[in-house]
Amino acid sequence: MAKKSYRQAINEALAQEMRRDPTVIVMGEDNAGGLGAPGEDDAWGGVLGVTKGLMPEFGRERVLDTPISESSFIGAAAGAAATGLRPVAELMFVDFMGVCFDQIFNQAGKFRYMFGGKAVTPLVVRTMYGAGFRAASQHSQCLYPIFTHVPGLKVVLPSSPYEAKGLLIQAIRDDDPVIFLEHKVLYDDEEEVPDEPYTIPFGEANLTREGKDVTIVALGRMVKFANQVADGLETDGISCTVLDPRTTSPLDADSILESVEETGRLVVVDEASPRCNMATDISALVAEQAFGALKAPIRMVAPPHTPVPFAPELEDLYIPSPEKIGAAVREVMEHGA
Amino acid sequence: MLQLNRDDLVQAYIRMRTIREFEERVHTEFAGGAIPGFVHLYAGEEASAVGVCMNLEDKDYIASTHRGHGHCIAKGCDVEAMMKEIYGRREGSCGGKGGSMHIADLSKGMMGANGIVGGGPPLVCGAALSAKTLKTGGVAIAFVGDGGSNQGTTLESYNLANVWNLPAVFVVEDNGYAESTASAWSVGGSQLKRAEAFGMPGREVDGHDFFAVYEAAKEAVDRARAGKGPSLLHVKLNRYYGHFEGDAMTYRADGEVEALRETVDSLAAFRARVTETGLLEGRQLDDIDREVAASIGQAVTAAMSAKAPGEEDLLTDVYVSY
Ligand SMILES: Cc1ncc(C[n+]2csc(CCOP(=O)(O)OP(=O)(O)O)c2C)c(N)n1
Ligand SMILES: [Mg+2]
Numbered sequence: 001m002a003k004k005s006y007r008q009a010i011n012e013a014l015a016q017e018m019r020r021d022p023t024v025i026v027m028g029e030d031n032a033g034g035l036g037a038p039g040e041d042d043a044w045g046g047v048l049g050v051t052k053g054l055m056p057e058f059g060r061e062r063v064l065d066t067p068i069s070e071s072s073f074i075g076a077a078a079g080a081a082a083t084g085l086r087p088v089a090e091l092m093f094v095d096f097m098g099v100c101f102d103q104i105f106n107q108a109g110k111f112r113y114m115f116g117g118k119a120v121t122p123l124v125v126r127t128m129y130g131a132g133f134r135a136a137s138q139h140s141q142c143l144y145p146i147f148t149h150v151p152g153l154k155v156v157l158p159s160s161p162y163e164a165k166g167l168l169i170q171a172i173r174d175d176d177p178v179i180f181l182e183h184k185v186l187y188d189d190e191e192e193v194p195d196e197p198y199t200i201p202f203g204e205a206n207l208t209r210e211g212k213d214v215t216i217v218a219l220g221r222m223v224k225f226a227n228q229v230a231d232g233l234e235t236d237g238i239s240c241t242v243l244d245p246r247t248t249s250p251l252d253a254d255s256i257l258e259s260v261e262e263t264g265r266l267v268v269v270d271e272a273s274p275r276c277n278m279a280t281d282i283s284a285l286v287a288e289q290a291f292g293a294l295k296a297p298i299r300m301v302a303p304p305h306t307p308v309p310f311a312p313e314l315e316d317l318y319i320p321s322p323e324k325i326g327a328a329v330r331e332v333m334e335h336g337a
Numbered sequence: 338m339l340q341l342n343r344d345d346l347v348q349a350y351i352r353m354r355t356i357r358e359f360e361e362r363v364h365t366e367f368a369g370g371a372i373p374g375f376v377h378l379y380a381g382e383e384a385s386a387v388g389v390c391m392n393l394e395d396k397d398y399i400a401s402t403h404r405g406h407g408h409c410i411a412k413g414c415d416v417e418a419m420m421k422e423i424y425g426r427r428e429g430s431c432g433g434k435g436g437s438m439h440i441a442d443l444s445k446g447m448m449g450a451n452g453i454v455g456g457g458p459p460l461v462c463g464a465a466l467s468a469k470t471l472k473t474g475g476v477a478i479a480f481v482g483d484g485g486s487n488q489g490t491t492l493e494s495y496n497l498a499n500v501w502n503l504p505a506v507f508v509v510e511d512n513g514y515a516e517s518t519a520s521a522w523s524v525g526g527s528q529l530k531r532a533e534a535f536g537m538p539g540r541e542v543d544g545h546d547f548f549a550v551y552e553a554a555k556e557a558v559d560r561a562r563a564g565k566g567p568s569l570l571h572v573k574l575n576r577y578y579g580h581f582e583g584d585a586m587t588y589r590a591d592g593e594v595e596a597l598r599e600t601v602d603s604l605a606a607f608r609a610r611v612t613e614t615g616l617l618e619g620r621q622l623d624d625i626d627r628e629v630a631a632s633i634g635q636a637v638t639a640a641m642s643a644k645a646p647g648e649e650d651l652l653t654d655v656y657v658s659y
Contacts, residue, residue: 029516034588036522043517043588067487067523068454068515099455099490134373134425136436138452306655310436311425312373313645 001192007050009161009193010126010182013168014051014088016197018058021086024172026054027064027073028090028126035065047092048128048187070096074125075103078177081123082111086172091127093135094143094181108177109152123177124168130221130271131308131319132185140308140315142220142272145281147179148248154178154202155249159223161191166200167246173199183221203250207259211239214329215259217282218242218269222320226269229325238333248278256282257290264295265332269325274302295336299328341391341551346611349391349547351625353383353604355416356407358633360578363406363423366637367582372423376437379407381577384603385510386411388550389478389570392558396475398446398464400457402510404576405450408480409440412447420636426643433646434654446475454515455488457481458507462494465503465561476504476561484515486531487523495535495569504561506554507532507569510544512576517588528571537567544574545603548610575601 004012018024032055033044045052055063066073070091077089091097097104104125111119131140147155154176158164164182171178208223209230218226223244230240241259245252260266266286270279279300286298301320309315341349360380366372379386382404390399390411401408409419414430422429423437430440441449448464451457457479464477481491486509498505509528511520532539538560542553550572557568575597579586586594611617 030518033517035517036519037514037517037588038590038593039586039588047516065518067518067525068484069487069489071489096453098453099488134436135375136438136452137434138438139375304652306652307434309434309646309651310374310431310439311427311433311646313425313647314433314651317648317651 001194003190004161004193005188005190006161006164006182007048007187009165010050010168011053012193013165013172013197014054015057017169017172018054018062020197023084024086024088025062025064025080026051026088026090027066027077029066029068029092031055031090032060032063032065046090048184050182050187051090070100071103074100075107077125078103078108078121078123081108081121081177082119086122088124088126088172091125093139094127094129095138095141097127097143097146104177104179105150105153109150112176113152120175121177122175124171124180125178126180126182128184129181130183130185131303131315132221134310134312134315136310137307144179144181144248145272145277148278148281152177153249154247156180156202156247157220158182158246159220159244160186161189161193163200163206163246165193166198169197170199170202174202181220185221200246202247203252204246205252205255206244206246207241207255208244209240209242211241211263213239213263214265214267214332215241215243215256215263216267216269216325216329217256218244219248219278220271222269222271225320225322225325229322229329233326233329238329240329253285256286260286260290261293264293264336266294266298267301267325267328267332268298269301269320271303271320274300274305277302296332297335299332301325301328343616345391346617347621347625349387350607350611350617350622351629352387352411353547353607354625354629355633356380356383356386356410357604358629359406359410359416359420362633362637364578364582371641373425374436374438376423376582377404377580378576378578378582379404381597381603382407382510382512382544382574384547384550384607385508385544385572385574386480388547389508389554391551392554393446393476393478395444395446396473398448398461398475398477400448400461400464400477400479401450402457402480402482402485403438403450403452403454404482405438405440409442409447409450413445414440414442414447416632417636417639420640421643424640424643425645426640427646427650428643432650432654454485455481455490458491458494461505462497462501462503465498465505466501468504474562476506476558478506478508480508480510482515483509483511483513483520483524484518486528492531495531495537495567498567499536502564502566504564505567506557506561507567508554509569509571511571511573514576514580514588516580528569532569537569539569539571541571541573544572545601545606547603547607
């Protein structure tokens with residue numbers, strides 16, 4: 001199997017689905033690039049090159065560049081999804097949801113329910129999230145808890161290239177509106193990714209590591225950190241399970257609960273702002289439904305309740321680090337030995 | 338020549354030269370790896386920011402874009418503090434918390450660069466509303482790019498400014514591109530017809546000509562100050578660098594930027610105009626060039642050795658009280 005980057009895996013998923021299904025279209029700002037300009041066509045392929053090569057293969061009728069008008073093109077993607085197409089619309093940075101959120105949460109996310117089950121809205125909104133790029137407060141947020149909060153939306157957080165390809169193909173084939181969040185720091189990460197198309201079902205957590213002492217639930221980029229930490233703790237005789245929920249909506253509550261039943265300890269690692277994030281949600285779930293199994297207080301590792309800072313020194317302090325995750329695990333290990 | 342006296346012209350030239358020198362230097366420093374994050378340079382567009390802001394006082398507000406360094410300098414922000422901010426230093430304009438895309442100084446009437454395209458125009462309606470309600474005599478100016486001119490927030494602001502009769506001016510800086518997409522493609526209709534459709538005067542201006550921008554902005558600013566409502570300027574200009582630092586610019590024609598630097602250089606045009614008409618001497622301008630280069634050099638040196646923010650700064654500035 002060939003090694004592919006997160007970026008390549010996403011690009012391949014898009015290309016394969018576009019080949020398979022003529023109703024799949026892609027749209028976004030500079031998704032090809034160079035429109036109306038004198039130089040190269042397909043000059044950008046998206047701001048970080050994720051959609052590069054799609055326009056030369058599928059043409060501008062299926063790879064649509066857009067003006068900077070998110071409310072109208074994300075809404076157009078929702079409308080097109082409800083009327084026969086399978087659009088994959090790119091919201092360049094998730095932070096820009098501010099200028100188009102109505103179309104996502106009041107329109108796309110509620111069609112099916114409001115119309116009494118009659119609408120089908122196979123929309124995918126691909127968007128980039130996360131800190132670590134020195135991109136400052138308006139280009140570094142996570143925000144996935146906000147989408148997760150909205151009934152009717154599905155929310156996907158691929159944590160690696162393999163995950164990205166399978167989850168994106170699933171997202172495109174799924175008949176509900178899906179917010180597909182790509183962590184900007186992961187684009188150059190590589191791992192083995194099959195050439196042929198495959199899907200990874202939503203709502204099934206990935207057990208990336210099995211251990212007996214502590215359950216670490218981690219999301220997105222944090223899955224990698226959690227596994228690194230678990231490697232290190234192994235040598236100290238602490239054995240961790242690391243669960244990647246993959247999708248925050250639907251959430252695989254069963255796998256989380258089962259694991260905590262076995263280990264009796266829970267650490268949740270979430271890069272999103274700490275109030276009302278996935279860590280609080282998952283902690284509440286476990287406190288409510290697996291209280292009896294807990295040998296230690298639940299620990300949440302999340303950033304502080306501040307916007308994402310620009311200065312590298314501050315941003316590094318802001319992001320949940322392997323050190324903080326390790327400290328949280330050691331702390332829960334002090335209980336119930 | 339208009340209401341500009343010699344001191345004003347010297348001031349205008351200093352600001353334009355400062356912007357150019359600042360941006361050229363940031364370009365070099367970024368390439369050397371010293372500057373983190375996203376940086377969008379304003380070189381080539383100097384006459385627009387300075388031509389507009391020479392009509393403004395501290396009580397007047399501007400809202401800028403992601404390409405904000407030029408607007409900040411034109412509005413009088415402290416250049417060394419800006420450089421420190423771009424380097425992410427504690428003594429930067431925003432304590433290192435904002436960076437290039439968020440430099441602001443409200444005491445100078447600078448409401449911030451902006452990471453959100455179309456973020457500025459609604460804010461400017463608010464600043465204009467404050468000026469009107471508080472009777473400060475101030476005006477508010479939104480700078481927005483050709484790409485940003487297509488954002489709903491911008492178009493809604495045109496309407497709001499008109500129905501509220503606000504002392505606002507919308508300056509659409511059309512540098513031909515939004516990222517890699519040409520404004521020739523992305524803008525439906527025309528900027529001037531949009532102005533007309535929303536009930537405000539609009540003028541197209543050569544954005545490489547400081548005097549043309551100054552004069553058009555003066556008309557719009559005077560009109561706003563007199564309580565006659567908003568206007569729009571469609572300023573046509575060019576950027577010398579990529580969309581952001583690191584952009585290979587393959588969407589531009591071969592030699593496009595080199596040709597622009599030769600043919601449409603607002604600083605060279607300014608110099609020619611003021612020296613040919615005898616308003617200023619070339620020697621004076623040469624001195625300014627040297628002084629500005631030295632001061633930008635010093636700003637970089639100061640920024641490089643300045644202290645980064647630390648743990649004690651992590652939780653501050655989120656709220657006034659909490
Ligand atoms: C709401 C929003 N959408 C998209 C972007 C990404 N983006 C940043 S600058 C830019 C292009 C802006 O073009 P224009 O308004 O012409 O300004 P210029 O860069 O040419 O100065 C884009 C698409 C953003 N920052 N915010
Ligand atoms: Mg532009």
